[in-house]
Amino acid sequence: MAEYSDLSVLIVDPNPGMRGSLHNMLNQAGITKIDYAVSSGTAIRQLGKKPFDIVLCEYDLGNGSGENNGQDGQQLLEDLRLHKLILPSTIFIMLTSEGVYSKVIGAAELTPTDYVLKPFTVDALLQRIRKAVERRDVFLPIHQLVEMGSIRKAVAECLIAEEKNPRYAIDFARLRAELLVTLEELAEAEVVYQVILMTRPIAWAHLGMARCQFGQQKYIEAQDTLQDLLTHNPKFMAAYDLLARTHEALGQQESAKKILEDAVAISPNMVHRLRHLGEVAYETGDVGVAEKAFKQVVAKAKYSEFRDPEDHVKLVKTLVKKGDANQASGVIRDMERSLRASANVEACRAIAAGLLQEMSGNITAAAAELTTAVNAIGASRGLSTGLKIGLVHSCLNVKLDQQASDLMLNLMNDTESGVSMDDAVQVFEKAGRHDLAAGMGEQIKHHVEELIAHAAEQRGQGDLRAAVDTLNAALRKAPANMSLLPAATSAILKQLDDLGWEVPLAEQCAFLLERMRKIDPAHPSLEALQAQYSHTQRKYGIATTA
Structure with a gap:
């Protein structure tokens, strides 16, 4: 099998005996470019250094030291996809026992390329690899166009490939629809999904159509599509997530919470869903559900290379709302002890500490912590807009008006924040600070006039x-x-x-x-x-x- 000699493989398995056995099996296929990872963390570090054609991943990873308290293979795959550490063309094969497979396959969140059930023979493994490589090679030219940013050309090539490769025609149609969504051509993508559904009632096509309907703000249609999908596929987990967002868009927060609770009961390990449940529960005033969800998020993310200190802030915020100062203090101590020092962590620690001090009536101490948070925000990277707007409200609560105004101006000037000038004024109005809203409005008016004048100069110069x-x-x-x-x-x-x-x-x-x-x-x-x-x-x- 010399044709596989150029393939690179990452084996992710904490068991040295299994790593050696897999190495020998791959060698029999002529595959010699092999690296190892003993845990999810080492796998992420390896994939951060270079890409691999194939990832062979044990489902039950532990933490690389024989203890069963790390991420499993499914959680690793969630991190890899979310943070784009593997390409769409990467072959990800999960190695698992039949008992575990029967538990995870029904509610599989992010499906790998394939599952291989243990024990398996050399021939069984190589047959799965051969099948995956053949499929990857068919789609590789289009994936390469996407990686180069030639999305529209990739769409056209998908259409041609559907005719040339009838075996994969539906898969190419699916990819074409997904690329149209990337181009924000949602109506066109919806038509592609509808055509697919005319030939076969495929669950992912129903979900794709619902996503297009949601993106076009056709929320009632999206609801109907998703409810029908879940009637026939009650364990199609991504449909729950979108259905919850659809209810939120319609202002039906309680319904969204119930849907997320049902989804978590079926598939309890997905961090993003638990986080969403905590956020919706907090908004609806269900502190008990919010507390439970955020505690699970913090616990499940403990072994992830991508721990988010914002999760600790959300848990502290919930505990403060509950009036539980002792637990809130414990969460802050855990943040200080277990997260690597950074501007992001310092900003989140100070926000959480400020909330706790305000709850305790220590307004001076709260103001000091929030001032520290504002200063740390300036050096941070990637913190959410929601966290920063929350900090604006906290600053207003303790009379840090200047810090609140400066934060909001920075958010307006950050093109990635999604905060418009109108949004900024509304934040102050909702906080009952009409004086600050009026001042912000004047600054905005002046800034717009400057930009219009600058554009007029550029236009006058012919640019x-x-x-x-x-x-x-x-x-x-x-x-x-x-x-x-x-x-x-x-x-x-x-x-x-x-x-x-x-x-x-x-x-x-x-x-x-x-x-x-x-x-x-x-x-x-x-x-x-x-x-x-x-x-x-x-x-x-x-x-x-x-």
Whole structure:
């Protein structure tokens, strides 16, 4: 089997005898590029250094020292997929006993490429590898296009491959739909799923269609699709997650909590779902369920290389709401003792300590801790927007007005935060601080005026693309600002007229015109901008409905 000599394999198994046995089996297939990991942590470190074609992973990993208290193979796979440490083309084969397999397969969350049941022969293992490699090679050209960022070309190639490879036609259609979702072409992706379902009632196609419906804010349709899916596939776990989010989108928090509780009862080990359950339970005031969920998150993530200190903050917040100062103190001590020092950990520790001090009535001590948290946030990376907005509220509670305003301004200026200027004003309004909201509004107005003036300068100098980029950056901060919308629309129209028709830009222009129409149908610039858009369409021979 010389054709496999170039394959690289990572064996993840705490048992040295099993690692040696797998090594010998692979050698018989001509595979010699073999590395080892004795636990989930060492596997993650190995995969962080270089990619592997195949990962052979024991389900029951322990922690690499013979103790059964680490991550299992399914939790490792969750981390690897979530943090994109393995490519879509990586072959991940789980090695497990028949008894364990029967427990996990019904509620499998992130399915590996294949399962191999122990004990197995050399021929059985190599047959599974051969099958997986053959399938990978068929899909590899498209995966390579995706890795290069050529998503639209990959979509076109999927369509061709469906015709050329009837054996994998449905798999290529599925990949095509997923890539269309990546391109945010949800209506087109939904049609692909519908066509698949006309031939076979496949569970993942129902889920894909529901995701497209959810993304298009067709929440009732998504609910119906998911409820039908779960009626016929009551252990299709991802459907529970999306159904819960659908209920949340409709303001049905209690229903979302019940759905997540049902899902956790079926499949209790997925950290992301437990975290979601804790968050929804906290929002609905069910402190008992929130406490239990967050405790499980902290415990299950203990052996992960990707422990998130925010989980400790959520647990402390819940315990503070419960009035349990002793347990909250214990969680903070655990955070200090067990997490590696970093700006993220220091920010989370200080936030948690500030919550505890505020609960105890020590406002001065709380303010000191929260000031420390604000300073640490400046050096942190990757902390969630939700955590930072929570810190804004905590600062307001202890009269740290300047820190709260500075934090909110930083969030507005961070394009990754998703916080618009309107959102920032609303945070202060909801906190009952109309004075700070008004001050923030004035700062926002001044900032928007500066950006519009800067874009006008760029446009006057003939740099039309730069002007559009400046105004787009401003729109991300103030998407409904009625000084900004006409300026951005006008700049886009000027670029289209002078530099040529670009479909994505033209679609954005139409979207901005529609947004203006919804906000202020009598706006004095709207009619002229619409006429200019139609004129530019005709200039380039674009069909219009006018």
